[in-house]
Structures are given as structure tokens and as C-alpha cells.
Amino acid sequence: MALLDEARWHDLLHIDGAWRAGSGETIDVIEPATGGVLGRVALATPDDVAAAATAAAQAQRDWAATSHAERAAVLRRAAALWAEHAEEIIWWNVREVGAIPGMAGFAVHVAEQECWEAATLPGRPYGELIPSGEPRLSMTRRYPVGVVGVVSPFNVPIILGIRSVAPALALGNAVLLKPDPRTAITGGLVLARVFQEAGLPDGLLQVLPGGRDVGEALVSDPRVPVISFTGSTEAGRRVGELAGRHLKRAHLELGGNSALVVLDDADVDQAVNLAAWGSFFHQGQICMTTGRHLVHERLYDDFVERLADKAGKLPVGDPARDQVALGPVIDAGQRDKIHNLVTASVGGDVRLASGGEYDRLFYRPTVLAGAGPGTPAFSQEIFGPVAPVASFGSLDEAVALAGDSEYGLSLGIVTRDAMRGVELADRIPTGIAHINDQTVNDEANAPFGGTGASGTGSRFGGAAANIEAFTDTRWITVRSQAPSFPF
Missing domain, CATH: 3.40.605.10 (Aldehyde Dehydrogenase; Chain A, domain 1)
Structure with missing residues (x-):
């Protein structure tokens, strides 16, 4: 049986x-x-x-x-x-x-x-x-x-x-x-x-x-x-x-609103691959989901363009019947919460670079360019497949942006200099930090938990x-x- x-x-x-x-x-x-x-x-x-x-x-x-x-x-x-x-x-x-x-x-x-x-x-x-x-x-x-x-x-x-x-x-x-x-x-x-x-x-x-x-x-x-x-x-x-x-x-x-920090020496293709997985895996319905992308101004435009292109090509559909990257969100209430945050965020300096649409419970992977601390989808936990992207010019600015959240669950840092990433992670309050990886990781023998509202x-x-x-x-x-x- x-x-x-x-x-x-x-x-x-x-x-x-x-x-x-x-x-x-x-x-x-x-x-x-x-x-x-x-x-x-x-x-x-x-x-x-x-x-x-x-x-x-x-x-x-x-x-x-x-x-x-x-x-x-x-x-x-x-x-x-x-x-x-x-x-x-x-x-x-x-x-x-x-x-x-x-x-x-x-x-x-x-x-x-x-x-x-x-x-x-x-x-x-x-x-x-x-x-x-x-x-x-x-x-x-x-x-x-x-x-x-x-x-x-x-x-x-x-x-x-x-x-x-x-x-x-x-x-x-x-x-x-x-x-x-x-x-x-x-x-x-x-x-x-x-x-x-x-x-x-x-x-x-x-x-x-x-x-x-x-x-x-x-x-x-x-x-x-x-x-x-x-x-x-x-x-x-x-x-x-x-x-x-x-x-x-x-x-x-x-909850969480975890940041992925992409430093000026990062490989953009690698960073985009990490970013897409961190934000869109399991429709973004993970507490460790990458909810904020902080990208050095030198790489910002290229990063946004490539992430939006990748998001637009990801297949969304019924995971029991089709080979897809994203399935449905759990119910209409969750879908509407996601969409309301996206629509409330677009305008002014914030533009919809990709997504922002849905069919029934299937929400398209979404990229919001020009986001920042005043953007609802940047400052709140979305729990959906949405990637708000902000730029920074200095490490001090990156630390301030990453730390400007009531949450403190997970952190990802992308850089060719791993020790530089460790030093930066030491300045940002969080329960978990991954250098040259995105924010969603879990192993049975590793301690797990966050600080603050996490x-x-x-x-x-x-x-x-x-x-x-x-x-x-x-x-x-x-x-x-x-x-x-x-x-």
C-alpha cells in the first residue's frame, strides 16, 4: 500500500x-x-x-x-x-x-x-x-x-x-x-x-x-x-x-528581505545567474529569497538588462505537467499581495523591466529597476518572484542599503575577492551570509535563523x-x- x-x-x-x-x-x-x-x-x-x-x-x-x-x-x-x-x-x-x-x-x-x-x-x-x-x-x-x-x-x-x-x-x-x-x-x-x-x-x-x-x-x-x-x-x-x-x-x-550585493569586480553573468535563482526559485516563496538586489553603479545597467532578459525567457506553468522554471503561487490572496506591491512600486524612478503580469496563479518573474528604500517592493517582504534592483557607489553605501531593513535573515555577496566579501559581510547584520552565492541555502547540520524581524x-x-x-x-x-x- x-x-x-x-x-x-x-x-x-x-x-x-x-x-x-x-x-x-x-x-x-x-x-x-x-x-x-x-x-x-x-x-x-x-x-x-x-x-x-x-x-x-x-x-x-x-x-x-x-x-x-x-x-x-x-x-x-x-x-x-x-x-x-x-x-x-x-x-x-x-x-x-x-x-x-x-x-x-x-x-x-x-x-x-x-x-x-x-x-x-x-x-x-x-x-x-x-x-x-x-x-x-x-x-x-x-x-x-x-x-x-x-x-x-x-x-x-x-x-x-x-x-x-x-x-x-x-x-x-x-x-x-x-x-x-x-x-x-x-x-x-x-x-x-x-x-x-x-x-x-x-x-x-x-x-x-x-x-x-x-x-x-x-x-x-x-x-x-x-x-x-x-x-x-x-x-x-x-x-x-x-x-x-x-x-x-x-x-x-x-520573514526576510534578504539582499544580494554585487560588487564592482563581479562577473555580471555569474551575478545574474545567482540573482535569478535567489529571487525566482519556488516562485519567490522562501523566507531566504533575494528580495533586494544591490548592484555597483558600474555594473548596474548591464545587470538589469541581462536579469530582465533572463526573467522574460523563464517558462512558467503547471509543474506536474510541463517542464517549467516556476509553478503557481499558493493562492489568489498571495498573488494579489504580490501584484499590489509591484503596481504600487512602479512610477517615478522605478520602472518595470520585466514581468509584472499573471495568468490565474502563475505570476511572471518580475524585475523592478530603479528601486530603493522608498519602494514598497524593496522595503517589504514580497514572498513572490520579484527582483527589485538598486545601485550603489561605495561600500559604505552598500552597507547602509543592505542594513536598512527590519529583517536580518540571509545575505549574498558576489565578488572576485572572497576576503573582501567576508569583510563586507562582517559589517552587515544578518543570521546567514554566503560569499559568491545567492541567499537561498539550507543544510541539516548548519545552524539556521535570523536577527531582528527575521x-x-x-x-x-x-x-x-x-x-x-x-x-x-x-x-x-x-x-x-x-x-x-x-x-
């Missing part, structure tokens, strides 16, 4: 190891490219969150007591299942999200790698000996936090769910996963099926697609001490405020970040004899 056979999950929630009816409504899963219905999923309610949290808290105690070897084995089996069922999962991701096959394949590959990387966590040292001024053994020890709430978005649902789910489970926690209802199949149900087949005990991973009320119930539930949220900055602020009110940790990976720092990727995110530290001392006190 296929991993995602509809007979298992149609109109059902995954709670406490069982596929069962929830207390909310059911909705159609719509294919963005065609408007057709792919299936039906159940939506959770706050009552379902409470039931899932109760079951998760009970299951987690036994899971935390399981040997590190057994937990690692489950993660390794999950990694193998991503590879074994890659073709099937890619098919669903292309249809549900609108990803081109290459993007969907990359997401499945990263999910596999996230599980392999997470499988190393249970066997790592979970504490350290520390000095003490008393005659005693003094140490720190890491313990699982208990139940982790994971909220993932629509754009890259596989990666943005598994990068929290896998390490949290590996470290002895249970997980309540709330995927975006628009992409609940590959953002939630596929994770549940992979770990179910991998032998994860019941109750440790439960999937709760839903709206704002479900998210608020998850953040507010006293049995969920840690929230791992990926989404918009606006929503992240609400999550952070609610988590603070309930005195719980919230790891927030939010989130609360590197809380994903790499052993140190994951252990910090999903465990608590306890101080423990041991004496051979009890001390004597004066009263």
Missing part, C-alpha cells in the same frame, strides 16, 4: 497514534496549478489540541526513558523511508504546493538528511562536569522539555516541519504538529505516516491542521512548554507575545542549536557525605 493511501487519512486527524475523526470541519486540498481537488483533510479544534496534548504528555514519559539507541534507530528508519517513498512524496508536493519537481525533490532529500542528523543526537553527551568550590561532584545535564508544539507554513512544508519534528523526537520529546491547512498533506500527514512506519510509539507525533484558534490553543496549553514556529513576522509576533504571557519558550523563524536567532540545524532548543538544563551535585550547617 502506498505511504499516502487516502483510505488511511481522508477526512481524519492523526491523534494518539490513530486516524480518527476530529471535532472540526473537513476541507478540500486544492491544487494551485489547476484548482482541482486533491483530497480532503480534517481540521482540528482547540478541543482536539487538548486531547492530543494529554496523550502526548503521557506518551512522552516512556519515550524519554527509552534508550538512546532505540530512539536513534527510529530516526534512522524514518530517514530510509523518506528515500524509499521519495517519488510518491514528490508527486504530492508538486501537486499540493505548486513546487517544481526539483524543489520537491530537494525538500524530500533535506527531510531524509534531517532525520539522519537527528539520529546522531540521542548518543551525544547530554551534560558536562563543572568545577565546584565545595567537596562534591558538580555537573549539568540535559533533559527533554516534554511536549513541543511545532507550527509550520505552506511554502516549504516538508522541510519547515521536519527540521523541528525530527530533533525534538530524537531528544526524547513528543510533538504536536500544526501544519498550514493549505498544505496539510505534505506538511503534516506525510510526516505522521513516515514516523508511523518507522515504529515511533503512539502519541509521540500528532498532526493538527487548523486555523488561528488551533495555534493559540497550542501555544496556551500548559502541557506544551516549547513552541517552534515558522511563518510570517506578523504571526510570529503574536505567537511570541502569547508564549511570553504563558512563560514558555518560543523559537521563532520569521526571528530569535539560530534555533534550527546543527547539534548545538537543536539541543539548546528542545532540552532543559539541570544542575546536579553529588556528595559522598552530607555537609554540616551551623543550625
